[in-house]
Amino acid sequence: MTTGYSSTLRTAQLDPITSAVGNAGLLRIYDGTRPATGGTATTKLAEFTLGSPFAPAAAAAVLSPTLPSSTTGLAASTASWFRVVTSGGTQVIDGSVTATGGGGDLQLNTTTISVGLTINATSWTITRGNA
DSSP: OOOOOOHHHHHHHHHHHHHHHOTTOEEEEEESOOOSTTOOOOOEEEEEEOOSSSSOOOBTTEEOOOOOOOEEOSSOEEEEEEEEEOTTOOEEEEEEEEETTSOOSEEESOSEEOTTOEEOEEEEOEEOOOO
16 A cells, blocks of 8 residues: 555645746657656757746645746657756656647647647646555
8 A cells, every 4th residue: 555645745745846946947848758757858849938936836736837828839749748947957847748638747739749830738737646
């Protein structure tokens, strides 16, 4: 059996992510297979500049980052994962990407990216579950 934590503790564990990302972090969208956390990235398809702060306080073991403004595609491929880095490029979070309604950690208006295509983040949550 796995260890279980209260919702209060799980919520408190999420708030330091906002501090770790800092002001004007970057959300990078990639194709291919996601590497081990922090591993070498694949092709960067798009990059968003994140808000300051990254997210409001977590609630009920969920952190909901502020959705960034739209951006445009840098390369052509299918988006499959993301990485959040500080403004200086230090890796903080990796996660899954799907199209809206697909259930990924981050959902985009489309996962079919092409150069110059407008891309929007439509939903984004980071959950701290008992696992």
